[in-house]
Amino acid sequence: MLELDGVTAAYDRTPILRDVGLAVERGEIVGVMGKNGVGKSTLMKTVIGLLEPESGTIDYDGEDVTDLAADERARRGIGYIPQGRDVFPDLSVEQNVRMGETVNAASSETLYDEVYDYFPVLEERADQDAGTLSGGEQQMLAIARALVSNPDLLLLDEPSEGIQPSIVDQISEDMRTINEELGTTILFVEQNLGVIRSMADRCYAMERGEIVDELGEESLADEDTIASYLAV
Numbered sequence: 001m002l003e004l005d006g007v008t009a010a011y012d013r014t015p016i017l018r019d020v021g022l023a024v025e026r027g028e029i030v031g032v033m034g035k036n037g038v039g040k041s042t043l044m045k046t047v048i049g050l051l052e053p054e055s056g057t058i059d060y061d062g063e064d065v066t067d068l069a070a071d072e073r074a075r076r077g078i079g080y081i082p083q084g085r086d087v088f089p090d091l092s093v094e095q096n097v098r099m100g101e102t103v104n105a106a107s108s109e110t111l112y113d114e115v116y117d118y119f120p121v122l123e124e125r126a127d128q129d130a131g132t133l134s135g136g137e138q139q140m141l142a143i144a145r146a147l148v149s150n151p152d153l154l155l156l157d158e159p160s161e162g163i164q165p166s167i168v169d170q171i172s173e174d175m176r177t178i179n180e181e182l183g184t185t186i187l188f189v190e191q192n193l194g195v196i197r198s199m200a201d202r203c204y205a206m207e208r209g210e211i212v213d214e215l216g217e218e219s220l221a222d223e224d225t226i227a228s229y230l231a232v
């Protein structure tokens with residue numbers, strides 16, 4: 001469904017991504033792990049079209065989308081939840097969710113009721129300003145806002161960041177349920193070992209802008225292997 005081949009990207013000539021190749025099949029949950037600053041967010045931005053690669057190709061749904069603008073990629077069904085969530089603090093929870101309906105026209109079906117089924121706390125707080133929610137609830141809101149337009153592929157940038165552990169576990173579980181029930185393919189980046197183990201079917205390891213390893217089910221069961229890519 002998504003395939004990156006030889007992708008190199010830079011900020012003002014400082015190379016960040018180096019010859020990145022990865023593939024995500026429809027229906028999978030794939031992780032990319034690595035320490036602070038290895039280029040995980042840059043990878044997400046390159047996939048959604050916020051950063052133009054210097055070389056390499058990005059194929060989505062069998063088509064080369066490397067030169068497509070970010071809004072066109074969103075229309076084709078790529079949803080994105082940025083690091084730090086970026087909810088609109090002065091808008092209500094409901095207004096934030098409704099914003100998602102306007103972003104992506106890939107599907108004629110919106111999942112307005114379903115997102116509240118997955119995150120009932122958002123329905124309870126629908127009229128509250130988003131800025132008054134806890135970090136975990138804001139992450140749920142950011143997920144709901146991206147999900148409402150029914151994306152085929154959802155990109156998640158460090159969903160566990162700044163969230164208390166019990167809520168992190170709940171969000172990981174929710175993402176697996178969403179993947180199973182809605183068939184949403186998920187590519188996420190993380191440095192939380194627990195989230196990687198509980199969410200990913202498969203995971204790539206990144207160091208200094210390069211993919212250096214790919215971990216399947218067996219390697220993901222081995223905490224030490226994962227920890228070696230996350231240790232400071």
Ligand SMILES: Nc1ncnc2c1ncn2[C@@H]1O[C@H](COP(=O)(O)OP(=O)(O)OP(=O)(O)O)[C@@H](O)[C@H]1O
Nearest residue numbers: 011016034035036037038039040041042043083191
């Ligand atoms: N807009 C930018 N302009 C210049 N350099 C940037 C920009 N954004 C990120 N960088 C640099 O690119 C490198 C990779 O950053 P990136 O945010 O992709 O890493 P990351 O793996 O997501 O890290 P973190 O886990 O801390 O979010 C870092 O050295 C960072 O300082």
